[in-house]
Amino acid sequence: MKLKYILITVCCFFTLTGQADEGMWMLGNLNKQTRKTMKELGLQMSADKLYSPKRPSLKDAVVSFGGFCSGVVVSEDGLVFTNHHCGFSSVQQHSSVEHDYLKDGFVARSREEELPNPELYVRFLLRTEDVTKRVLGAVKPSMNEMERSSAVDSMMLVIGGEVSHKDSTLIGIVDAYYGGNEFWLSVYRDFNDVRLVFAPPSSIGKFGWDTDNWVWPRHTGDFCVFRIYADRNNHPAEYSPENVPYHPEYVAPISLDGYREGSFCMTLGYPGSTERYLSSFGIEEMMNNSNQAQIDVRGVKQAIWKREMDRNDSIRIKYASKYDESSNYWKNSIGTNRAIRKLGILEKKRAMEQELRRWIQQNPEEREKLLQLFTDLELNYKNRREVNRAQAYFIESFLYAPELVQLALKILNFDFEGEEKTVVAGLKDIVEQYSNLDLDIDKEVFTAALKEYRSKVDTTFLPAIYHTIAQEYNGDEKAYVDSLYAHSELTTPRGLKRFLERDTTYQIFDDPAISLGIDMLTMLFDMNMQMQAPTSEIIRGERLLNGAIRRMYASRNFYPDANSTMRLSFGTVAGYTPFDGAEYAYYTTSKGVLEKVKANVGDVDFAVQPEILSLLSSGDFGRYADEKGEMKVCFISNNDITGGNSGSAMFNAKGELLGLAFDGNWEAMSSDILYEPKMQRCIGVDVRYILFIIEKYGKASHLVQELKISD
Incomplete structure (x- = not known):
């Protein structure tokens, strides 16, 4: 049975x-x-x-x-x-x-x-071309996963660049398919x-x-x-x-x-x-880390935004677009985690993986290559679990919540030596973000994010600002945030203007928002370094798993995961039964x-x-x-x-x-x-x-x- x-x-x-x-x-x-x-x-x-x-x-x-x-x-x-x-x-x-x-x-x-x-x-697709042999031709058997990735990425860029070199109105992009087992070139024209x-x-x-x-x-x-x-x-x-x-x-x-x-x-x-081909270990990580971080932190941030949007038309207009984008993914994460549990997705994935294990054991050629596949995947996901969770909350709390930090990082990483078109567009983007920013709201969001992050991660992953808050502000996050915003020149475009005009009385690296941004980037880099080894092995393992699934079911008609390239889906217009006793029709009318x-x-x-x-x-x-x-x-x-x-x-x-x-x-x-x-x-x-x-x-x-x- x-x-x-x-x-x-x-x-x-x-x-x-x-x-x-x-x-x-x-x-x-x-x-x-x-x-x-x-x-x-x-x-x-x-x-x-x-x-x-x-x-x-x-x-x-x-x-x-x-x-x-x-x-x-x-x-x-x-x-x-x-x-x-x-x-x-x-x-x-x-x-x-x-x-x-x-x-x-x-x-x-x-x-x-x-x-x-x-x-x-807008981008029009002109044609696609299979370039798998050429890309994988750069891979040598002696390469480890990082070397393989570097070689593949370089070849993808070379092939894509050849398109623009021949015709400057075209853009060539090589994308990976089936977990990096196939590669296709897409040629586009942008307007x-x-x-x-x-x-x-x-x-x-x-x-x-x-x-x-x-x-x-x-x-x-x-x-x-x-x-x-x-x-x-x-x-x-x-x-x-x-x-x-x-x-x-x-x-x-x-x-x-x-x-x-x-x-x-x-x-x-x-x-x-x-x-669709992700392992059960990867699904668990997605649920508990990135999805849950979005649910928790964005829920706190959006509640503040929504309250103020409902009170004031000017705020509603300023915050409408960013609220819309944020809340869309927030509700998506809630629904995804709910559906994974309700539909038994993990159980179905594990059953498939158990069947794949048997197939590997029964095929000597596969057994030689993949005997440790699932053991290694489980171990490597486990080895990065806590850091990955902390990083998910870190990104949501400090890089996606307070806009002052976002602005500081944009300015810090801005390429002022780039092409004029790119520089102008980048500066317009920064000015636009300032025009849609309310400092009192942003301060409240930052304060709430500080509290939310601390409540969700181990103390090992607390940035240095928490020590500063404890020692200099008696543990009062709001007092710290108020002081930060009061002493930063980047709360308005004034600081950017002084920096661009080379105002000798303003040293941008002394600005507390810039200092905080650097600290945040440093900690994010440290988290990535802690996960580097297991992440590299996870990428390899997921690619091997993808290939094994397609070999095991060689007679089936597979399609690759979506990757922002043009795709066709087809079927029929159809209603459905969401739960016992309910029938949903296939259309709605203005009466509704x-x-x-x-x-x-x-x-x-x-x-x-x-x-x-x-x-x-x-x-x-x-x-x-x-x-x-x-x-x-x-x-x-x-x-x-x-x-x-x-x-x-x-x-x-x-x-x-x-x-x-x-x-x-x-x-x-x-x-x-x-x-x-x-x-x-x-x-x-x-x-x-x-x-x-x-x-x-x-x-x-x-x-x-x-x-x-x-x-």
């Missing part, structure tokens, strides 16, 4: 290699089995229509948006759809109390009104002039806020519209009033036909990272918006302007209504996504746009580690709702007229 249970569990674990709805597939490496499965599910496009390095294809309409999200090109004049939360920082930067685009939304009535965003870029065109009010784009984040049913109109600009030759160019809208290679057509349960659906975008508003009176997460409620209540949805006359808002599919997929295009069988992916679901938050076919869902905003809001609420029919809408 025990063996039978293990085999069933292992088969369940490896549904990732056999289910049509799982996998983040490389477009340039779709094998026959994957293409066949897609056709069987209903795909009506050939593989070369999805990806071709020589002629326009669907991949040419999909972009990496800013390096942290995805987007899709929807007009001949370079309009890009992405998520509202992906454009949130840009909307915030253009907002003020007088022009509150976060609250009221933004519409450019003409090209001249479109707002530039110097920090943004750096990206302008804000349309943003719905946050009551639409962020409807539900933290309450609904990662939760289904969802009623969030999570979309934003930007435009790509180029020079008059349609080539990449830095921002200039002389630039013109970019004319793309391929424009994604839009479907108003919608979907039904079981409809084919595929998602194209740039998922950030997954750990009205119901949530009514049920949550007084809750700012569900506050919606009266004019929006009136519009949704009217029932006048025009051509954007479904066959029942209803306005669909969101829908779900079993497409396999993760962070970075936000803004990814969700296409039907013909390659027509159905909507934009923007979230996963709470019941399957462990999906970065293990795909759960019965539970995992991709939440998307319906393109018809997007167009309805643009046209009917935003009165921006000129934007809709640019689109290629299928009859």
